[in-house]
Each structure stands twice: as C-alpha cells, then as structure tokens.
Amino acid sequence: MKIMNSNLGYPRIGAEREWKKALEAYWEGRINLNVLHAEMKRIRLSNLKMQQNSGIDLIPVSDFTYYDHMLDMAQMFDIVPSRFRTAGKEEEIYFAMARGTEEAVACEMTKWFNTNYHYIVPELSDTVPTLVRNRPLEAYREAKTELGIEGKPVIVGPYTFVKLSKHYGNRSFADWVRQFVPLYARILQELEAEGVRWVQLDEPCLVMDIPAEDMELITDVYEQLHQAAPQLHLLLQTYFEGIEHYEQVVSLPVQGIGLDFVHGYETNRANLTRWSFPQDKWLFAGIIDGRNVWAADQEQKCNLLSELLQYVTSSRLSIQPSCSLLHVPVRVSQEETLDPVIKESLAFAEEKLSEVVQLGEILQKGGQIAPLEARRQLAKSPLRNRADVQQDMAQLLSREPMRSTPFVKRAVLQQEYFGFQLLPTTTIGSFPQSSEVRQARRDWRQGKLTEEAYRTFIRRKIEEWIGIQEQLQLDVFVHGEFERTDMVEFFGEKLDGIAFTQNGWVQSYGSRCVKPPLIYGDVAFVKLMTVEEVAFANTLTDKPVKGMLTGPVTILNWSFVRDDIPREQVCYQIAAALRREVTALEEAGIDVIQVDEPALREGLPLKRKRWTAYLDWAVRSFLLTTSHVKDTTQIHTHMCYSEFHDMIDAISQLDADVISIETSRSHGELIQAFEDRIYDKGIGLGVYDIHSPRIPTVTEMAHMIERALRVLSPRQLWVNPDCGLKTRSKEEVVAALESMVEAACLVRGRFLKHESLVEERSE
Ligand SMILES: Nc1nc2c(c(=O)[nH]1)N[C@@H](CNc1ccc(C(=O)N[C@@H](CCC(=O)N[C@@H](CCC(=O)N[C@@H](CCC(=O)O)C(=O)O)C(=O)O)C(=O)O)cc1)CN2
Ligand code: MET
Ligand SMILES: [Zn+2]
Numbered sequence: 001m002k003i004m005n006s007n008l009g010y011p012r013i014g015a016e017r018e019w020k021k022a023l024e025a026y027w028e029g030r031i032n033l034n035v036l037h038a039e040m041k042r043i044r045l046s047n048l049k050m051q052q053n054s055g056i057d058l059i060p061v062s063d064f065t066y067y068d069h070m071l072d073m074a075q076m077f078d079i080v081p082s083r084f085r086t087a088g089k090e091e092e093i094y095f096a097m098a099r100g101t102e103e104a105v106a107c108e109m110t111k112w113f114n115t116n117y118h119y120i121v122p123e124l125s126d127t128v129p130t131l132v133r134n135r136p137l138e139a140y141r142e143a144k145t146e147l148g149i150e151g152k153p154v155i156v157g158p159y160t161f162v163k164l165s166k167h168y169g170n171r172s173f174a175d176w177v178r179q180f181v182p183l184y185a186r187i188l189q190e191l192e193a194e195g196v197r198w199v200q201l202d203e204p205c206l207v208m209d210i211p212a213e214d215m216e217l218i219t220d221v222y223e224q225l226h227q228a229a230p231q232l233h234l235l236l237q238t239y240f241e242g243i244e245h246y247e248q249v250v251s252l253p254v255q256g257i258g259l260d261f262v263h264g265y266e267t268n269r270a271n272l273t274r275w276s277f278p279q280d281k282w283l284f285a286g287i288i289d290g291r292n293v294w295a296a297d298q299e300q301k302c303n304l305l306s307e308l309l310q311y312v313t314s315s316r317l318s319i320q321p322s323c324s325l326l327h328v329p330v331r332v333s334q335e336e337t338l339d340p341v342i343k344e345s346l347a348f349a350e351e352k353l354s355e356v357v358q359l360g361e362i363l364q365k366g367g368q369i370a371p372l373e374a375r376r377q378l379a380k381s382p383l384r385n386r387a388d389v390q391q392d393m394a395q396l397l398s399r400e401p402m403r404s405t406p407f408v409k410r411a412v413l414q415q416e417y418f419g420f421q422l423l424p425t426t427t428i429g430s431f432p433q434s435s436e437v438r439q440a441r442r443d444w445r446q447g448k449l450t451e452e453a454y455r456t457f458i459r460r461k462i463e464e465w466i467g468i469q470e471q472l473q474l475d476v477f478v479h480g481e482f483e484r485t486d487m488v489e490f491f492g493e494k495l496d497g498i499a500f501t502q503n504g505w506v507q508s509y510g511s512r513c514v515k516p517p518l519i520y521g522d523v524a525f526v527k528l529m530t531v532e533e534v535a536f537a538n539t540l541t542d543k544p545v546k547g548m549l550t551g552p553v554t555i556l557n558w559s560f561v562r563d564d565i566p567r568e569q570v571c572y573q574i575a576a577a578l579r580r581e582v583t584a585l586e587e588a589g590i591d592v593i594q595v596d597e598p599a600l601r602e603g604l605p606l607k608r609k610r611w612t613a614y615l616d617w618a619v620r621s622f623l624l625t626t627s628h629v630k631d632t633t634q635i636h637t638h639m640c641y642s643e644f645h646d647m648i649d650a651i652s653q654l655d656a657d658v659i660s661i662e663t664s665r666s667h668g669e670l671i672q673a674f675e676d677r678i679y680d681k682g683i684g685l686g687v688y689d690i691h692s693p694r695i696p697t698v699t700e701m702a703h704m705i706e707r708a709l710r711v712l713s714p715r716q717l718w719v720n721p722d723c724g725l726k727t728r729s730k731e732e733v734v735a736a737l738e739s740m741v742e743a744a745c746l747v748r749g750r751f752l753k754h755e756s757l758v759e760e761r762s763e
C-alpha cells in the first residue's frame with residue numbers, strides 16, 4: 001500500500017508575484033473586479049495544478065485568499081465590525097477591513113505566531129456570528145470540477161480562531177468558542193454531504209502554553225463537530241512546536257492528528273515515546289521544514305520516518321511539510337545568480353513538495369537515498385567557517401557588553417547636548433518608496449542607470465526630504481532610506497556570509513512581500529553600509545539626523561538561517577558586524593543612532609519555558625551592537641507589530657535611550673502596559689497607523705499623546721508615527737506629519753500652561 005502524502009498550504013503569491021500585481025492593480029483602479037476575479041482564479045488553479053503534478057495526494061483547498069485567511073474566515077462568519085457595513089459590496093467590505101477607509105480605521109493586524117506573516121485580527125463584539133458562505137465547499141467544488149482534484153479543505157479550527165480574535169463585550173472565551181460550533185458544524189455537514197473525505201482544521205494554538213481546563217472545552221467542541229459529520233475525516237493540524245496536553249489531544253474524536261516533527265521535534269517525539277499513538281488514527285507527520293529553505297537531508301528524514309513507523313502503521317501515516325508553505329518562496333529553479341553550491345542546497349515550496357513525494361517513494365520501495373553533495377560541500381566550505389569571525393566573537397564576548405554610564409546619568413548629558421524641547425517629534429526612518437524610487441533602482445540594477453547617476457538620484461531624494469522635514473519642523477530627522485529595497489535585504493546584500501535571491505519572495509502582509517536573505521556562512525563586516533547617505537543628510541541640516549540600522553535580532557529573524565550552528569551564534573556574528581557600522585557612524589559625526597528591532601518579539605519561542613534563554617542572547621546581541629558608544633550618542637530603537645506587555649523587562653535591558661513602539665493599530669491598548677511598570681527611558685508611542693492610507697486628525701493624535709501622558713512623564717515621551725513611511729505616498733506623509741507636529745504642539749502648549757500654573761501656585 002502506498003504511503004500517503006499531504007500538503008498543508010501553498011504560497012498564494014505566484015512564482016512571479018502575479019497575485020500581488022493583480023491586487024495592487026485593482027486597488028489602484030487599473031483593473032476592475034471581474035478582471036481581478038479572473039486573475040485570482042487563474043493563480044489559484046495554477047497553484048493546485050502544480051501540487052497535482054508534483055504527486056501530492058491530499059492537496060489543500062481554501063488556503064488561497066485575496067488578502068489573508070483569517071480575514072476570509074471572519075467574513076465567512078459575518079464578523080464585520082459595524083464601521084465597515086456601509087463600505088459597499090462584499091469585496092469592498094473585505095478590503096476595507098484589511099486596509100481601512102477614510103471613515104473607518106482598519107482592523108488590527110498582527111503576527112501569525114512566530115512568523116513574519118501578519119493576519120487580520122477578527123473583532124468579536126456582541127453580535128451573533130452567522131455563516132454567510134461556505135468557502136471551503138466552494139473551493140472544494142472548484143478544484144474538483146476544474147482539475148479533478150479531490151481536495152482537502154483547510155480552515156482554522158474554532159479554538160484557534162477565537163483565541164486569535166479580539167473579544168469585546170461580556171461573553172467569556174468559552175462562550176465565544178461555543179457560539180461558533182454550530183457554524184463549523186454546518187460547514188462540515190455540507191462538506192460531508194458533498195462527499196469530501198478529509199478536512200484539515202488548523203489548531204496551532206494547541207502548541208502554546210494553554211490552560212489545562214481548555215482541553216475540556218476543546219474535547220467538547222470536537223465531540224460536537226464529529227457528531228455533526230461522522231463520515232468526514234477530521235484532521236486536527238498543529239504546527240510550529242510540539243503540542244501541549246498530548247494525551248488529551250490525541251484522544252480527541254478526530255481521524256487524523258497533524259504534528260510538526262521539525263519545529264516540535266523534541267516535544268512531539270518525547271510524547272510519542274511516552275504515550276505512543278492511538279492505533280485507530282492517522283498520523284500526519286510534518287517532516288519537511290516549511291519554515292526554512294535548506295534542502296532536506298534524506299538520510300536523516302528516513303531515519304525519522306522509520307522511528308515514527310514504530311508507533312503507527314504505514315497505512316496510517318502521511319508525510320507532509322511541517323506547516324503551510326506560505327512561509328517559503330515559490331521556486332528555486334528560476335534563480336539564476338546564486339552560487340551553485342548554495343542553489344543546490346536549497347528547496348523552496350515547489351522543491352519541498354518533491355522532497356515529500358520522494359521520501360514516500362524511498363520509504364516504500366526502499367529506493368536509493370540521494371546523498372546531498374551540495375550540502376556536504378557547503379558544510380566544509382571556507383565560507384561557513386571563518387577563523388577571523390570566530391576569534392572576533394570569542395574576544396567580544398569575553399565580557400558582557402553594556403554601556404559604561406547608566407541611563408539616568410547619560411540622559412542628563414544627552415539633554416544638555418541636544419537640548420530637545422518637550423515631546424520631541426521624529427519619524428521611524430523610511431519615507432515613501434515611490435515608483436520613481438523603485439524604477440530608478442531597477443534601472444540601476446539592469447545597468448540602464450550608472451552607479452554615479454543612481455547615487456545622484458538618491459542624494460536628490462535625501463535633499464528633497466530633508467527640506468520637507470525642515471518645513472515640518474520635526475526635531476530629529478532621518479535620511480529616508482531611499483537606497484534600501486528592504487531593511488533586512490539591504491544589509492543582507494552588504495554583509496559577507498549572506499546570499500540573496502532574485503525572486504525569493506514571501507508574503508508578509510496583504511500584497512506586501514519580502515525577500516529574506518539566506519544566511520549560509522559566518523557573517524562578517526566587509527564595507528560600510530549606511531554611512532554615506534546618513535552623513536550626506538547630516539550635512540544638509542542643523543537638526544540631528546538619525547543613523548539608521550536594522551538590528552541583529554531582526555536581521556536574524558527575517559532571514560533564512562543556516563541550521564548547522566545555534567541561531568544565537570549567528571546573531572552574535574551579525575551583532576559584531578553591525579557594531580563596526582555603529583562605530584563608523586559615530587566617527588562620521590552621527591550622534592543619534594537608531595537600531596531597529598521590530599522582530600525581537602517575533603523570535604520569542606512559542607513556549608514560555610524557552611523565553612529566558614532567547615531573550616538573554618537577543619538582548620546581549622543588541623548590546624553588542626550598541627553599547628560601546630559615547631555617553632552623548634543617543635541610541636534609539638524601534639519595534640512594531642508586537643505585544644510588549646510580557647517583555648517590558650527585556651526591552652528595558654536593551655538600554656536604548658529612546659524606543660519607538662507601535663501602538664495605534666492596537667487602538668492604544670499598549671499604554672496600559674506602562675501603567676504599573678516603571679519604564680524610565682525615552683519612549684515614543686506611535687500616534688498613528690502608517691499601514692492605512694487614512695490621514696489621522698490632529699485631535700485623535702493629541703488624544704493619543706495625552707493618553708500616554710497619563711502614564712508616562714512628559715520628559716520621556718516622544719511623538720512619532722507607528723512605523724516607517726515607505727508604503728505611503730508623499731501627500732499622505734506630508735499631511736499626516738503636519739497634523740502630527742501640530743498635535744504635539746497643541747499638547748505641549750496645554751502642558752506648559754498647566755506646568756506654569758503649577759509653578760505659580762507652588763511659588
Ligand atoms: N523584511 C521585512 N519584514 C518586515 C518588514 C520589513 O520592512 N521588512 N516590515 C513589516 C512588514 N511590512 C512590510 C512593508 C512593506 C513591504 C514592501 O513594501 N515590500 C515591497 C518589496 C520591497 C522591495 O524589495 N522593493 C524593491 C522593488 C521590487 C520590485 O517589485 N521591483 C519591480 C520593479 C520596481 C517597480 O517598478 O515597482 C520588479 O522587479 O518588477 C525595491 O525597492 O527596489 C513590495 O511588496 O512591493 C514589505 C513588508 C514586518 N516585516
Ligand atoms: C518594520 S520597522 C521599519 C523600520 C525602518 N527604519 C523603517 O522606517 O522603515
Ligand atoms: Zn516598524
């Protein structure tokens with residue numbers, strides 16, 4: 001009997017990012033809705049066909065989306081906040097929830113577990129959810145009629161769906177979950193009636209530290225779902241870590257359990273050994289790494305599979321990637337400029353499907369295990385093992401990195417040096433990456449624009465935006481990051497030990513994609529990366545210009561990282577390289593340096609017991625990069641898309657003089673985190689959401705500032721947007737920043753009046 005194989009989800013974007021291009025063309029009014037639907041269907045079917053041709057038995061359907069799969073679910077359940085009800089047709093409401101409109105702020109967007117993918121957070125208010133469409137059924141029918149595929153509908157399971165939503169109103173969490181059960185039941189009944197065999201219910205929250213009492217709820221819920229559609233095979237799919245409460249989870253009334261044997265290897269394997277696996281269930285074994293890009297070592301994977309076959313018979317085993325392939329690029333084969341040794345060591349989504357199929361064949365037919373010659377070569381390559389880097393590291397780490405003067409003393413020296421007014425204003429770094437900027441870069445890359453002409457172009461942009469910042473009367477300027485494609489890719493291209501692709505795109509949020517660098521070797525500094533542009537900007541103004549670097553933890557977390565040494569070591573190497581850039585910026589007269597760490601939170605392990613170890617090396621890496629500067633050099637850092645409540649202590653240990661944090665898309669809730677904590681360093685709580693084209697009003701921003709002043713001292717508060725402005729247009733940015741400066745002025749005025757009143761009274 002053939003060992004089954006399966007896939008959990010496929011990248012939506014298409015090998016040439018056709019998906020992104022179609023969406024953006026629609027938003028810009030260049031194509032109409034019919035054309036968009038047609039193009040989306042073409043991409044969807046082509047993705048399915050690709051999987052069919054690879055030899056995948058269980059092909060996921062309904063993982064495809066026009067923006068985000070959580071948003072699809074929300075709309076399917078009619079969880080549409082009232083502010084969007086008037087946005088128009090179904091599609092218009094859908095995109096309004098994702099992107100906001102003039103009248104309505106967008107739904108919150110946040111990270112999907114520990115990945116760089118963002119989902120739209122459903123807002124559960126007191127309304128009753130109803131099933132308005134059966135999307136999985138539609139997707140199943142389409143795959144079947146168009147391509148003859150017996151698809152496996154994929155949906156986020158009820159526990160995870162509610163867990164990842166925001167709850168308003170009085171209903172308890174359990175009540176919310178129960179509200180959805182009849183809706184899920186109906187979806188499943190209809191699928192069963194259609195003759196569907198397997199349905200994948202994604203419950204990645206089962207790998208989190210969930211309370212034991214939730215297992216009762218989950219058991220009850222799955223009992224009901226099973227009874228609703230007893231003929232249907234339910235696959236309870238987990239990923240990104242090993243599951244908690246193994247014994248109870250594997251006893252749930254479902255036919256299949258999906259476990260991640262890559263990222264959850266230790267935990268899942270320990271549980272298998274201890275509790276074994278129920279003989280009446282299928283084990284969907286995540287064997288091929290869906291989060292990283294290195295080609296699998298077939299020998300090691302075969303050993304793992306043989307081990308699993310001690311617990312489950314081959315007729316009840318399915319081989320699959322560890323998670324959806326959403327998190328890796330589409331195909332390696334079209335890359336033309338990669339070093340052959342590196343290229344042959346890689347597997348993206350397409351290649352990973354072949355790996356899955358091949359493993360099944362080897363296992364079944366006892367076929368030949370292909371030795372991974374390229375990976376072996378890479379392992380012994382001098383690029384991987386640089387004595388100079390390793391010596392440097394050992395020397396640097398021989399003492400704990402920390403600033404020589406404590407913050408309270410530094411702050412006084414810095415205030416003397418800079419003389420900032422109360423509530424200083426600044427931005428986060430990037431200004432619009434207009435099509436003009438991208439076009440120029442493309443022309444330069446293709447040799448149509450000379451090096452010199454490109455440099456001149458970048459300088460013009462810097463001049464233009466220094467001028468704009470003067471007009472706006474911001475307090476700390478930035479150069480605008482026009483020379484950067486992306487804050488991580490840019491550094492990846494300039495450091496040694498890191499390769500980059502031409503087309504290795506991965507979806508980050510909505511239509512926005514990133515091309516994560518490939519860290520294959522020891523990372524080393526080779527040349528200055530940022531000094532020229534920042535120093536140039538600094539000559540154009542008397543205001544301080546912030547030097548702008550991406551921090552070591554973020555470069556690590558937003559890259560694909562070699563898997564032969566601990567991530568911690570790689571992070572230190574990056575930190576040591578960036579440390580040299582910091583020194584060079586200081587030497588070039590830059591006295592405010594921002595080291596962005598937006599991915600610090602994202603790297604946090606899903607299980608709390610692993611947090612301390614991670615935070616320890618992450619903080620050390622940041623300090624390695626920044627702590628050697630002069631007392632009067634002000635270190636800024638920036639974070640976005642994060643929940644910081646539970647890691648304020650680590651943030652404080654970074655010892656940055658000023659931190660800017662995203663707050664507005666979580667509708668100001670972050671401010672609460674500071675209520676009972678003593679955070680004494682400089683802090684800018686983002687006063688408006690940059691991910692939406694909506695221009696914020698002076699009043700709402702003034703309100704945000706005042707709200708922050710309830711818990712923070714006016715001496716420590718900075719005023720800034722949530723994040724960089726690269727995705728916005730010039731008009732949007734200028735209008736929003738004008739209002740932001742005005743809001744700061746307004747509050748400053750009120751505050752000074754208030755303060756002088758206090759002084760008068762105390763005299
Ligand atoms: N790595 C990373 N992760 C992150 C973030 C981040 O900034 N970087 N921020 C958060 C997510 N936010 C994001 C915000 C914007 C974009 C973004 O704008 N991405 C661009 C790609 C950026 C890029 O590399 N641009 C290239 C252009 C690539 C391109 O499309 N070229 C065109 C031609 C250029 C043109 O005419 O537009 C082509 O080749 O056909 C450049 O600047 O040079 C996009 O999707 O469009 C991505 C993520 C969290 N995770
Ligand atoms: C995702 S954080 C972005 C920080 C970067 N300095 C920018 O302004 O774009
Ligand atoms: Zn940011």
